[in-house]
Amino acid sequence: MAAPIHKTSMDVRSINTGEMEESFATSSSLSASTGGPHHILPQEQQFLEMYFTAISHFAFDRSKELVDQEKEAIRSHPTSLWAGLVSALSVLASAEKTYMHLAFFEQKWFGRQSGKWLFSSAMSDVRRVELRGKEMGHQGSNPEDRLLSHLCEQLVHFIEARQEMMELYEKLCYLGSQKADINISDLTVAVGNVISRHAKQFHHPILSSIRSNLSLELEALHAVFMALEHLAQFSFLPALLSLNESQCKLDEWGASIKLREAKKKLQTMAPGKVTGIPPLMVWYVRFQAAQLSKFSLYFHEMLAKQALPGDMKTHLSNLSIDYYTKIALFQKKSDALNISLVFDTRGSEDTYKGHGYHHPNSFCEPPKGLDSYPAIFSFPNERPVHLWPNLIMLLPSAESGPIDRVVHFYDKTQQITYYISRVDIKMSLVIIFEAKKSERDTNINNFLQEMGQLLRVNKLFASLRQGAKTKALMN
16 A cells, blocks of 8 residues: 555654855854854844744744744844844734734734734844844944844845735635636646745754744645645656645654643644644645545555555545545445546647556556546446547536536436536546436435536635634634
């Protein structure tokens, strides 16, 4: 049995922060020595390390507490560069909380105190410290000020990345609310652009914890989007590798969270509970788990060959959505002749190779005729080949119009009823009955609508806004 359909609980793993650039590592002040002219003072260094560690562990109240304590300790020097940075970090802690709790979807006081306003305010404060530090450095001031300015210069890139990701999440939410296909390739490119612009722009060791968190977030999302692209093209191995990568990134991202209910699956925990898991991460886990379930349906034939029947049933029951059992129960209840998932290979003739593992350079004969619309999943038996020509003639009707459209057709000659619904960009769910069925049959239509909503990402994207409703977390 392939590994990715086991479980999605988070394991504690080491966080790989990447290689630091030697020039900045040399000039950094991580050694708690004498606090000489080229070093941040030990107490300031300790504060920064504790603050950014708290932020990376999603302990936002703790980070605010640290800031308040430091403000009290330096109240006799309110105009110092250090005081300016501490003030900026206070705003940043609040902004980070709104970000991870998805509260930036809420607008308060015409945008004031929203996530966007808080990050903009933090950006202004950080840039002010950066510019002051550079000016003081040119005037021959303490090199400590130049180093604080350098930290702020790098912190700007972190804030910019956060702002760009807020815009992306809002775009996902908007796309999810529309009844239209979503171009995942464009979203994959968008995340890749954020990674390329900011991945190496803030690399000071003091910022390594938040840099690591941001990288894991971006890479996890990028990997899931890649998995979606490969699933849409019915590419087994690339989809498998992308799902595994996204799982590894999520495991690392959540390694610092101490779950109070360690035996519970992470995807079953709702935001607002006492688990300490912020809503954004809960959404990520549910998003990844949904694609894992989708993978188990698309490649059920291949996966079933790698496991004993009893083991396969156990693996599927551990997924967030057990599509196989859902389909089997519906077929038994409705007495359908056949339920198939049909893939449209048009435009994918050069990449479609059927089920299983294939060497990238291996040659497969492009599908032709009836084989251009293979049933990648069929239940309870193989596809009814004698009905396939009629089905293929009906598919274009389902592929046009709204994505949630259900096509109904009754063949009087053969006394066969067809229901067709497009559940993915190139995938249609087909139900065939050896009897006349009503176009308005509630049970059949509800089943098709539910399957479409589960397999498409629209509803998942739209659910991002729900995190903003968890007001208790914002106290």
